[in-house]
Amino acid sequence: MTRWKEVSGANERTAEMEPIGVIDIGSNSVRLVVYEGAVRAPTPVFNEKVLCGLGRSVASTGSLSSEAVERAMAALARFNVIAHILSVKNLRVIATAAVRDAQNGREFIERGERVLGVSIETLSGEKEARLAAQGIMMGFIDADGIAGDMGGGSLELIDIVQDRLKEAATAPLGGLRLIDSTGNKIERAVDVIDSALANLPWLANGKGRTFYAVGGTWRSLAKMHMDQIHYPLRVMQGYRLSTAEALDLCEQFRKAKKPLDIPGIAGVARARREVLPFGAIVLDRLLRRMQPRQVVFSVFGIREGLIYSLLPPHEKIRDPLISFCEDYAALRSRSVEHAWELCRWTDELFANPEFEETADERRLRYAACLLSDVGWRAHPDYRGEQSVNTIAHAGLGGVDHQGRIFLALSVFHRHEPEDNGEQLSERLRSLVSKRVQRRARIVGAAIRAAHMLSIGMAGIIDQTPLSYENGKLVLTLPRHYAALDGERLRRRFGTLADLIGKKFDIRISG
Structure with missing residues (x-):
């Protein structure tokens, strides 16, 4: 399909775009991204996150902690003011695994809606997976492979066949959830991960194809690899490793007596370091089961997937x-x-x-x-x-x-x-x-x-x-x-x- 052509009036289209904002209430962070407009290649004009840790204790207590909730509400209040300053009339707010699974998730949503003055959509695991896949479609041409979006509370997996969405699933394999459910014991996590992945026989369809890795934890692994080999480009989008290279990177966490001794980890944000060993072991077990040809890292995820879902058909097919x-x-x-x-x-x-x-x-x-x-x-x-x-x-x-x-x-x-x-x-x-x-x-x-x-x-x-x-x-x-x-x-x-x-x-x- 021809995806590119000369389009007249680019200046006019750019000038007429209305900003659109997305607040993503995740299990680890709450983030606001404001884009110039809902277009095929959206440019962020504002991007801020607050690490609230909403999903830190959901597995063991069943609820969002009061401290995490207060941090999240303060973030939402700030983001609401920022959205007004930036004249964002179209503000979309989504919540993922931590809020979805918590006993007091409904209470959190009602309070958040009062702070923001707009509705908050709690995504099902399947919809979260579909938005992650649409994020991949936003950032790649003719995407073909299995996408995995690892957050703090869950792992979403979905098969993309030439931009068509196939099997999808969610699993309780987020970094914070694994820390909580295993008592921060990486050796216990292996059985938990293998048990969850065993219920997804369609992962075998990924053999010899591409695995698209989405989420801040996996991007931090990619950043570590870049630092280790002194890679000259500091761009995560489209960075690729062979499966053997990715497995070698994950293996460093199993062999290291102290994760902080692993080369490149010093360049990772301190708040992200605690979940890196669990992100590495999830990726390791996933790749061994799936046997893809390569791992490609994506900065496009559910927020960009949400923008993609709003595009008219003629905009979706643009390059x-x-x-x-x-x-x-x-x-x-x-x-x-x-x-x-x-x-x-x-x-x-x-x-x-x-x-x-x-x-x-x-x-x-x-x-x-x-x-x-x-x-x-x-x-x-x-x-x-x-x-x-x-x-x-x-x-x-x-x-x-x-x-x-x-x-x-x-x-x-x-x-x-x-x-x-x-x-x-x-x-x-x-x-x-x-x-x-x-x-x-x-x-x-x-x-x-x-x-x-x-x-x-x-x-x-x-x-x-x-x-x-x-x-x-x-x-x-x-x-x-x-x-x-x-x-x-x-x-x-x-x-x-x-x-x-x-x-x-x-x-x-x-």
């Missing part, structure tokens, strides 16, 4: 990467129309069978074109470097880490024709193949040459097409733009031709 890049270009570049012209202009460059693209490579090229001018306000000496940092760490969905690096390299080369180890991390380049590096240089050089014609303005390069004739790369200028020809244009166009192994010619038509 999340292209949607984000178009909106970002509308906000930060001189002309989003010119960015789309670059997509069409470079189509001709890659029309040559020698440079045949996959569908994913084409959408990445389009994304690079859309992002190519977002650094134009920076000082000329630092545009390349700043663009790398901005794009590599942007809140992109629908792209893996190799794709991020391609985008960052492409826009770097749009500003800097040569590699410069001082400005661009060698480690970043080492994470992608020579093919990806070469394509990034070609795309960057093409955009760099195009800007010598257009000066970043729309309506020019559509009149200056590229073509191949007799083995040459030809740029044709209409007579009324003939004076744009000159030394600097020929130097940039010559660099592009050299990169693709062609001679070049600039012609005047009409």
Whole structure:
């Protein structure tokens, strides 16, 4: 299915968006996220959480503790004021396992509704799983695998087959619940976990596929792994490990005499560290039962899934990467129309069978074109470097880490024709193949040459097409733009031709 296309009026759509807020009352934290609007690539404008520990004693006492409830109510009161300050008219509030399972959960909901002045929806385990899956669909293209969302009170699992939701289940395997039910004894947790997972024979459907890991505990494990290998990107979304790598990471908790001795754990928030051993053992037992090919970590979860559920069908089928890049270009570049012209202009460059693209490579090229001018306000000496940092760490969905690096390299080369180890991390380049590096240089050089014609303005390069004739790369200028020809244009166009192994010619038509 074609998921991306040029959409006119991106500036108008961005300006007309109304903020939407989601308060997620979880078993460990209560969080408010306010998004710019309900769109395919939602951008958070505010994000705050309070660790309340609502689910800390539910397994042993059956109730939410009074201390946790008071912390949660104070958080809700603050979030209510923040939502008013940010003019949030559409505020959705959801509660998960701790409130769902507690004897005094109904009392908590009624009190919370009085504080907020809006209704609170207590999610069933199945609906929580479905929202987690829709969060995966928000952040990934053609998601296919089993998603697991581990919170403080429960673990939700759901099978996603090419964006269709299949079997789903909830299990009492949240980090705080396991601490409570096992007396904080990790060795007791193994039998509890295995017993719960044994009731889910459909987990075998995950063999050889992807396991999507959702939730702060598992993201903390990913952060530890990044620290251990000195990974140059500090982005959780789309970070992937082979199943063997993930099992090795989990095994460190079993072998360590003290979890605080494990490399990388110092970088994890102190409040999160107590549940990490239980998160690791749940992931370990799950992966051994499921035997997936890889583990992919997602920052998109039930909150983003809730936004996804509100989208109209035509917005759901949009490519999340292209949607984000178009909106970002509308906000930060001189002309989003010119960015789309670059997509069409470079189509001709890659029309040559020698440079045949996959569908994913084409959408990445389009994304690079859309992002190519977002650094134009920076000082000329630092545009390349700043663009790398901005794009590599942007809140992109629908792209893996190799794709991020391609985008960052492409826009770097749009500003800097040569590699410069001082400005661009060698480690970043080492994470992608020579093919990806070469394509990034070609795309960057093409955009760099195009800007010598257009000066970043729309309506020019559509009149200056590229073509191949007799083995040459030809740029044709209409007579009324003939004076744009000159030394600097020929130097940039010559660099592009050299990169693709062609001679070049600039012609005047009409």
